[in-house]
Each structure stands twice: as C-alpha cells, then as structure tokens.
Amino acid sequence: MIALIFFSALLWDKAQAWGFKDGVLHNSIWLERAAGVYHRESRSGKYQLTYAEAKAVCEYEGGHLATYQQLEAARKIGFHVCAAGWMAKGRVGYPIVKAGANCGFGKTGIVDYGIRLNRSERWDAYCYNPNGKECGGVFTDSKHVFKSPGYPNEYENEQICYWHIRVKYGQRIHLQFLEFDVEDDTACMADFLEIYDSYDDINGFVGRFCGDELPDDIISTGNVMTLKFLTDSSVTAGGFQIRLWLYFFLFSTLFFF
C-alpha cells in the first residue's frame, strides 16, 4: 500500500549534516555543479566568505571563481541557487532558473549585485572547475526514471547531482522508489539523497535518505521538485532508481473505494 507523505514545514538543522564521523570531517560544505560551476558555502555557514577567501576556496579545489558568463552558461542548463556568491573580478550574484516569491525578486537570470568595492563583504562563492563529476539536469517529462550515475553499476565517490523536476502547472509529482542502496550511516552524512518539495535545495525539505531500505512514495504539493545526490570520498553502493509519475488524486480515490 502506498503511504502518502504530507509535507509540513520540517525543520532541518543543517548542522546535523556536518561534523566528524570516525575522525573524518564529512561534507561540511554543499557543492552544486552544472557546466563545471558549483556553489560553495563556508564551513561555518552561509555568507561567511570574503572575496579573498572565496577565491582561495575555489583554487584549493583546482578551480577558480566562476565568471559571470560561466555562471550564466550553467544557469541556462538549470543551475539554480538561492544564495549570493562571489564571482571572478569581485562580482556578486546568483543564478535563478525558476522565478519564486522568496528568491530572485520574481525574475529569472543572474541576479547581479555588481562588482563590489568592499571586498571584505561576506558572501558564498561560485567556483568553476570543468573536471568536476557532475550529473543531473532539468526534467519536464511526465514520466521518467531517475538513476544514480552509472546505474546498474555502483555510483562513484565525490558525486554531486541535482535533478530539478518541473511538470505542468497544476500537476503534481509522484516519486516511487524502485531500488535504493546508498552507503548507510545513522545520520546519512556520508552519501545521501535529499528530496525537496521545491525547485531548489533551500525550501521544502522533505527528507534525506541513505541505507538500503526503500523509502515510501513521495507526492509533491506543487509542480516542482528537486533531488540532490551527494557522495563523499570513500565507500560506494548499488545506487537507486526512482520512478516519476504524475499524481492523479481521482485515480487513487477510485482505487480506495
């Protein structure tokens, strides 16, 4: 029987996802990538990096601060982040794909704060590293099966995937887990799949999943969802397959009566 999950405003303390496990600091910083571009937060949280620190963060990982053009190229293929970050040449902004009330002033495009005269201001960072192992994309089909990268083989380490789902206005999304096997640990700090009932990974947190138990079906409240899959630098597993359907309330009513 299908268990429906009704979303309430789940509070999620991001700090739970960080910290030491077996003496190793796990995923203290979220990475989001598209076209080699990804978003970086400081280990101490949102909006903590000066220009020099942002530059150092990207260079430490073998990349550099993204240019406005690189960020725009990423945005065009679905890179959407609701947080302002440093770009090359001291520019600050963020990429908006889907206009929302809480983010981007209802517009799409790069929200551009311009070149900052004060390089001590604290923002996040947008790095560019064309060698990153990224995956995901924007999906508008009414039927699709999302697979972890490389499926049916095991997924790889240091994988960062974002799938943004957008169906027609008024439609709802039904996710059904067909297979699920992700490195298990109690707080899902090592590898995890996160699902958001929104078009970004800031709002509408639904759940974080790892281990090999099949999660219950998930039904969106609106016409957008985001799946985020992040893996650390050791231990992989079988991966997952998730079927996307359109959710029809009428059909399930008929089914039950």
Ligand SMILES: *[C@@H]1O[C@H](CO)[C@@H](O)[C@H](O)[C@H]1NC(C)=O
């Ligand atoms: C520059 O920004 C920092 C951090 O916001 C602030 O503390 C400082 O006063 C600013 N400097 C100037 C000259 O406005």
Ligand SMILES: [Ca+2]
């Ligand atoms: Ca792992």
